[in-house]
Amino acid sequence: MANQRPPTKINLAEKLAQFAEHWSPKIVARYNDNEVRLVKTLGEWVWHKHDETDELFLILEGEFDMDFRDRTVTLKPGELLIVPAGTEHRPAARRGEVKLLLIDPNDTPNTGDTATATQAVEL
Numbered sequence: 001m002a003n004q005r006p007p008t009k010i011n012l013a014e015k016l017a018q019f020a021e022h023w024s025p026k027i028v029a030r031y032n033d034n035e036v037r038l039v040k041t042l043g044e045w046v047w048h049k050h051d052e053t054d055e056l057f058l059i060l061e062g063e064f065d066m067d068f069r070d071r072t073v074t075l076k077p078g079e080l081l082i083v084p085a086g087t088e089h090r091p092a093a094r095r096g097e098v099k100l101l102l103i104d105p106n107d108t109p110n111t112g113d114t115a116t117a118t119q120a121v122e123l
Helices: 012-016
Strands: 024-033 035-046 055-061 065-066 071-075 081-085 090-105
Touching: 012 024, 012 035, 055 065, 071 081
Parallel strands: none
Antiparallel strands: 024 035, 035 090, 055 081, 055 090, 065 071, 065 090
């Protein structure tokens, strides 16, 4: 029989209240080979890409910009954006703090490069 673990319930507001730093993803759950991460953002992040995987951004609070070389996409709470693998992008929270939920394959560096990434940690 498969791994018999109980269902996992996560309160996102409680998890978000446990940290204040920006651009430092926190792993709040795992499923299959993925990490569910929460992150608070303020200001602009770095231009980067992920060659091996798409990236999912779900906006929980605030207004968020995703810059691409040819345009900017603005997202509001309840909206999500999938950035295809290999697409250069720069996340930005230009109008105050933004709270996001990310789903990434295990150990995905947030800059696309382990040498420059902020390591996601378990919360």
